[in-house]
Amino acid sequence: MDIERIVPGGVVCLYSAWDYYNLTTQIPNGFYIAIEKHRKIVAPKITGIILCYWEEKYCSMGVEEVDIANHRVKIFCIEKCVCDAIKFRNKIGTDVAVEILSNYLHRRERNISLLMDFAKQMRVISTIQPYLEMGLYRL
Numbered sequence: 001m002d003i004e005r006i007v008p009g010g011v012v013c014l015y016s017a018w019d020y021y022n023l024t025t026q027i028p029n030g031f032y033i034a035i036e037k038h039r040k041i042v043a044p045k046i047t048g049i050i051l052c053y054w055e056e057k058y059c060s061m062g063v064e065e066v067d068i069a070n071h072r073v074k075i076f077c078i079e080k081c082v083c084d085a086i087k088f089r090n091k092i093g094t095d096v097a098v099e100i101l102s103n104y105l106h107r108r109e110r111n112i113s114l115l116m117d118f119a120k121q122m123r124v125i126s127t128i129q130p131y132l133e134m135g136l137y138r139l
Contacts, residue, residue, distance in 0.1 A: 006043055018081055023100045031048055033049055038056075
């Protein structure tokens, strides 16, 4: 699906991004797309797009482009996605957030320094540190 045509400037986020990075066993019930909260976009229901309205600063940090099904798609980098899980842990469930963080920590290509940078910017550093300390201790 050409997300850019349906939601210009949208960024793949949450369950869709976690699924893309193989961070969770949760199956997305649609395509989660982040957009700035002041924008007025209505996605057609048949597309399965679930719009997430975020502050501009959270929509612009950590954006990358990847190829998904022969389409160039904007998606948040893996470290930003992990911080999103911690930030929204009360909505998605702490168990899901811990699963995402744990799966991230087991990757060889993890970048803890970058993860902490995003955690600071997103104001979840005090929340993520205890999880990180426990997760790193078990590795």
